[in-house]
Each structure stands twice: as C-alpha cells, then as structure tokens.
Amino acid sequence: MNFHAMKAIYVFEMARTFRTIVQSIVSPVISTCLYFVVFGTAIGSRIEQVDGVAYGSFIVPGLIMLSVLMQSLTNAAFGIYFPKFMGTMYELMSAPVSPFEAVIGYVGAAATKSLMIGLIILGTAHLFVPIQILHPVWMISFLILTCVSFAMFGFIIGIWAKNFEQLNLIPMLIITPLVFLGGSFYSIDMLPPVWQKISLFNPVVYLVSGFRWSFFGSADVAVAVSLGAVGGFMLLCLGVIWWIFKTGYRLKA
Amino acid sequence: MAFKNAAEQRSVCTILADPFPAPSAFLERSMAPILSIRNLRKSYDDGAEALKGISLDIEEGEVIALLGPNGAGKTTLISTICGLVRPTAGSVTVKGFDIIDDYREVRALIGLVPQEIMLESFQKVKDAFHHSRGLFNKPRDQARVDSLLKKLSLWDKRDSQNMTLSGGMRRRVMIGKALSHEPRILFLDEPTAGVDVELRKEMWDIVSELKNDGVTIILTTHYIEEAEAIAERVGVINGGELLLMEDKDTLMRKMGSKTLRIDLQESIEAIPAALAEYELTLEGGGETLLYTYDSTEERTGITRLLASVNTSGLRIRDVQTSQSSLEDIFVNLVRD
Numbered sequence: 353m354n355f356h357a358m359k360a361i362y363v364f365e366m367a368r369t370f371r372t373i374v375q376s377i378v379s380p381v382i383s384t385c386l387y388f389v390v391f392g393t394a395i396g397s398r399i400e401q402v403d404g405v406a407y408g409s410f411i412v413p414g415l416i417m418l419s420v421l422m423q424s425l426t427n428a429a430f431g432i433y434f435p436k437f438m439g440t441m442y443e444l445m446s447a448p449v450s451p452f453e454a455v456i457g458y459v460g461a462a463a464t465k466s467l468m469i470g471l472i473i474l475g476t477a478h479l480f481v482p483i484q485i486l487h488p489v490w491m492i493s494f495l496i497l498t499c500v501s502f503a504m505f506g507f508i509i510g511i512w513a514k515n516f517e518q519l520n521l522i523p524m525l526i527i528t529p530l531v532f533l534g535g536s537f538y539s540i541d542m543l544p545p546v547w548q549k550i551s552l553f554n555p556v557v558y559l560v561s562g563f564r565w566s567f568f569g570s571a572d573v574a575v576a577v578s579l580g581a582v583g584g585f586m587l588l589c590l591g592v593i594w595w596i597f598k599t600g601y602r603l604k605a
Numbered sequence: 606m607a608f609k610n611a612a613e614q615r616s617v618c619t620i621l622a623d624p625f626p627a628p629s630a631f632l633e634r635s636m637a638p639i640l641s642i643r644n645l646r647k648s649y650d651d652g653a654e655a656l657k658g659i660s661l662d663i664e665e666g667e668v669i670a671l672l673g674p675n676g677a678g679k680t681t682l683i684s685t686i687c688g689l690v691r692p693t694a695g696s697v698t699v700k701g702f703d704i705i706d707d708y709r710e711v712r713a714l715i716g717l718v719p720q721e722i723m724l725e726s727f728q729k730v731k732d733a734f735h736h737s738r739g740l741f742n743k744p745r746d747q748a749r750v751d752s753l754l755k756k757l758s759l760w761d762k763r764d765s766q767n768m769t770l771s772g773g774m775r776r777r778v779m780i781g782k783a784l785s786h787e788p789r790i791l792f793l794d795e796p797t798a799g800v801d802v803e804l805r806k807e808m809w810d811i812v813s814e815l816k817n818d819g820v821t822i823i824l825t826t827h828y829i830e831e832a833e834a835i836a837e838r839v840g841v842i843n844g845g846e847l848l849l850m851e852d853k854d855t856l857m858r859k860m861g862s863k864t865l866r867i868d869l870q871e872s873i874e875a876i877p878a879a880l881a882e883y884e885l886t887l888e889g890g891g892e893t894l895l896y897t898y899d900s901t902e903e904r905t906g907i908t909r910l911l912a913s914v915n916t917s918g919l920r921i922r923d924v925q926t927s928q929s930s931l932e933d934i935f936v937n938l939v940r941d
C-alpha cells in the first residue's frame with residue numbers, strides 16, 4: 353500500500369478546504385440557518401407535530417442530509433475535476449498509486465469535510481430547536497456512510513465531466529430534486545398513496561429515513577433496508593471507480 | 606555507457622535501427638537494458654496513428670535525446686511509458702517490469718517532466734515538492750527537499766505559491782517535483798522550450814549531475830545543439846517512427862558530410878569548365894568555392910579537386926574544412 357500517497361492526497365485536499373474555509377463552512381451554515389428561520393420557525397409554527405416530533409426538530413436530520421449529500425458530491429467532484437482540467441492530474445497518473453489509494457485520499461478528504469459540515473449544522477440547529485438523538489452511534493454511522501458514498505459518487509461525476517456545465521448538471525438536475533422529494537421536510541406518509549409508492553424509488557428517501565430514525569426512533573422504511581440501500585450504493589460507486597481506473601476512462605488518451 | 610568496445614556499441618546501434626530485430630541479436634549485449642520498448646503502437650481515438658511500432662533499448666545511465674518535428678510522436682512515446690496514455694499494441698518494460706502489469710515498480714523508478722507546465726496554483730513551492738515525494742511513496746525528507754530547492758535556485762521562493770512564479774521558475778518547480786522522489790529514469794519533455802540561455806545551461810548542468818549519479822535521462826528537444834551538447838545517443842522520430850537511433854559521435858561521423866571551402870585570390874564570374882565535374886558552388890561574390898564530400902568515403906576527391914583547381918589557373922588564398930552539424934543531418938532525415 354502506498355500510504356504516503358494517500359496521506360499526500362488527503363493533506364492536499366484538506367488544505368484546499370481550509371484555504372477556502374469561508375465558502376466551505378460558512379455558506380452551508382448560513383443556508384441552514386435560513387431554512388430554520390423559514391421552515392422551522394415561520395412555517396413550522398403553523399404545522400402540527402410530525403410522528404410525535406415538533407416540526408422544527410423533525411426537519412433537522414433531513415437538513416443535515418441535504419447539506420452533507422450536496423457537500424460530499426460537489427467537493428469530491430471538484431477535487432478530482434480540477435486536476436484533470438488543469439492538467440496537474442498527470443502526476444497522479446504517473447505515480448505508483450492504485451485506484452483504491454487515490455479514492456481513499458480524495459474521497460476521504462471530501463467525506464471529512466462534509467462530515468465536519470454535518471456536525472456543525474447539527475450544532476447550529478441545536479441553537480434553534482431542542483434535539484434528541486436516540487441512537488448516536490447509528491446517527492454517526494449513517495452520516496459517515498452517506499458522506500463516503502456520495503463523495504464516491506462525486507468522484508465519479510468529476511471524472512466523467514468534460515466541462516463545468518456537466519460538473520454542475522448532475523447535482524442540479526438529479527440530486528437537488530431527489531433530495532427535496534426525499535422526505536427532508538416531510539414524512540413520506542404525508543403524501544398521497546401513489547406518491548408514496550413512487551418515493552420508494554428515490555434512494556434519498558432511505559437515507560433520510562434511516563438517519564431520522566437514529567434521531568427519533570421512527571422511520572418511513574425499515575432501518576435495515578435503509579442501511580442496505582446506502583451500503584449497496586457505496587459498493588456500486590466503488591465498482592464504477594474500479595472500472596474507471598482499470599480502463600482509464602476519461603483519464604487516459 | 607555500458608558498452609565494452611566500439612564494435613559492441615555499433616552492434617546495438619544496428620539492432621536499434623532495425624524495428625524487428627532477430628532474437629539472437631539481443632544476446633550479444635552484455636547487460637539487460639533498463640528500458641525496453643517493443644513494437645509500441647498508439648492510435649488515438651480519432652484514428653490518428655501517433656506511434657507506428659517503435660522499438661528501442663536504453664541502457665542504465667545513458668542520456669538520450671529524441672529529436673523530431675512537431676507532431677512526430679515524442680510526447681506520445683513518453684506519455685505511454687509513464688502511464689498517461691494507453692498503448693494500442695506492443696510492450697514496454699522497465700528493469701524487466703511491465704509498465705501495465707507492474708505499474709508500481711515501474712513508476713517508482715520514473716520521474717516525468719511534461720512538456721506543458723502544470724502546477725497547482727495555490728500550492729507553495731516546498732509543499733509541491735513534499736507532495737510529489739509522497740505520491741511516490743517516499744517518506745517526508747526535509748533535507749532532501751531543501752537541497753533540491755537550493756539546487757534549482759528556488760530556495761528564496763520556497764514559500765511562494767506556484768502561481769506567483771515566473772515561467773522559468775515554474776519549469777524549475779516541474780523539474781524539482783519530478784526529482785523529489787529520486788527517480789532512476791528521468792523523462793524531460795522539451796525541458797528548455799521557452800527558457801532563457803542561463804537556465805538552459807543550468808538544466809544541462811543538472812542533467813550532467815544526474816548522469817554522474819547514474820540516472821538514465823531521456824529528453825526530447827527541438828534544439829539540435831542541445832542534443833549535441835548533452836546526449837550520448839540521439840534518436841530521430843518522425844511520423845510516429847523511429848527513423849534512427851545512434852551513438853551521437855557515430856552518427857556525426859557516419860552521416861556527417863564535410864564541406865571544403867576554397868577562398869580564391871581573385872573573384873571569378875563562373876566556375877571554370879575544367880571544374881564542372883565536381884559539383885562546386887560559387888559563393889562570397891565569386892571569391893569562394895564550396896565542395897561538399899563524404900568524409901567517411903575512401904576517396905574524398907580532395908586531392909584531385911585541388912590539383913584541378915591548380916591547373917585551371919585559379920590561385921588559392923585559403924582552404925578550410927567544416928563538419929556538418931546534427932542539424933544538417935536532422936534536416937536531411939526529416940526532409941526525405
């Protein structure tokens with residue numbers, strides 16, 4: 353194993369995060385505060401409890417997921433897209449680094465950053481609403497799994513993207529709707545039956561549901577199913593990444 | 606050089622000139638080459654064939670210069686060996702390791718300075734060196750990085766971000782990054798393009814220092830004087846084919862034509878009929894006759910020519926000969 357390379361990539365990526373600390377941390381925190389003001393306080397005060405939880409508290413897991421998902425995805429995507437775009441990727445390609453090691457470095461850094469953001473948002477939310485966490489270990493596990501798997505997905509998008517439009521395409525066109533329709537702000541059984549069925553095809557539903565369960569103990573789908581869905585998604589991403597490096601897809605001429 | 610004698614040296618040269626050598630020919634060599642390229646082909650996705658079956662052996666510690674016009678395939682060749690381009694066919698081994706199957710062993714031995722300068726804008730110079738070292742699985746070594754910074758005259762800039770450096774300094778950073786993991790083979794793709802005279806000389810010094818440490822160096826260049834100054838063997842690539850790969854001196858001797866320059870006491874209007882058979886050219890306002898001959902031939906015709914000049918009544922003021930440069934050889938080869 354090339355441990356020095358993993359460390360070098362990780363340290364470099366984290367340095368990038370800290371260089372842009374304001375955009376990296378402050379902006380998701382501010383937007384989360386806005387969500388709380390609008391949904392939690394303004395609208396939430398007129399909504400009854402959901403599943404026995406005050407609406408303001410109910411949206412906390414969903415909000416964290418929303419930010420963490422987006423952050424993992426975009427951070428990893430940009431992290432690998434930029435060296436490709438600037439040409440500095442040549443060095444990684446010519447170094448004795450295996451796909452697995454490169455992924456640990458890039459994905460590890462992207463996941464670390466979004467995990468930090470997730471925890472900061474949790475802390476911020478705590479200032480607005482009372483929060484209870486029934487299963488803290490599961491909470492952290494779900495959070496880490498999500499960070500890692502979506503950072504991998506972002507890594508794939510970064511390699512696939514040929515230009516900045518494509519880089520923004522998937523987060524905007526696919527992830528945003530999936531997240532908003534993924535039960536971040538509501539419980540699935542608040543939907544009409546047909547939409548409940550359709551929602552089950554949305555992978556984000558499983559994430560949010562499982563994550564919310566770790567907070568409040570109630571879920572839209574069984575926790576095991578949630579866990580399986582995230583794990584399966586992660587394995588799928590890992591497989592695609594392995595294939596990318598094996599074939600040199602969009603990396604080698 | 607690992608050759609015992611000139612005869613052996615020549616035999617390798619002939620092997621290299623032949624893209625499909627007989628296996629027995631290889632047994633003549635005393636040492637296994639550090640880099641061995643066999644029938645390497647590369648067609649890009651758009652169908653362009655950038656390498657058309659290149660075969661080449663390079664011994665440890667050699668300095669090789671690859672010459673060739675734009676689009677000849679030099680960068681493609683280097684990129685393929687370094688893992689940036691997938692070969693379409695053929696094989697490359699480094700110290701017996703296959704570049705694809707044993708990529709870790711191969712890449713650990715290789716340092717690459719690409720043609721383009723590509724640096725992380727915000728990274729500090731010293732961090733760039735440490736980063737490169739790490740990628741090649743070498744532990745952090747402050748002393749080594751410091752000495753490299755000094756050697757490349759980057760010490761004062763070590764805390765500057767790459768984007769604040771001048772073009773020449775950036776090129777030094779590129780070289781420093783490639784050297785930071787102590788490679789045994791160094792590829793320099795046009796290291797002195799767009800570099801001032803001083804830095805060019807500095808690079809040549811770096812190359813000769815590395816050579817003294819036994820590092821094998823393969824560089825591409827458009828400057829013939831560069832190949833002449835630092836390389837031991839010179840290859841000429843054109844249209845994806847290795848037209849020639851020879852010991853520099855042998856090449857100069859073998860391909861080198863010489864020019865005999867005869868300065869006359871009085872200028873003449875035209876070449877006298879008595880000298881018509883010699884294919885002379887008249888220059889310098891009719892005061893100079895130029896005679897080009899092959900210095901490796903048994904009969905160069907000089908004696909006869911001088912005698913003929915004498916009998917034709919022309920009076921000679923001075924006579925000079927000059928060896929043609931690699932440049933002339935190169936131009937001749939690529940033109941054909």
Ligand SMILES: Nc1ncnc2c1ncn2[C@@H]1O[C@H](COP(=O)(O)OP(=O)(O)OP(=O)(O)O)[C@@H](O)[C@H]1O
Binds near residue numbers: 649650674676677679
């Ligand atoms: N990524 C690529 N995709 C398609 N064709 C390419 C690519 N890279 C190089 N080529 C083609 O391959 C051929 C060889 O290019 P290469 O860059 O190897 O030449 P070179 O000898 O390095 O030239 P130069 O002296 O200009 O650097 C050229 O015809 C070029 O157009």
Ligand SMILES: [Mg+2]
Binds near residue numbers: 679680681720794
């Ligand atoms: Mg080139």
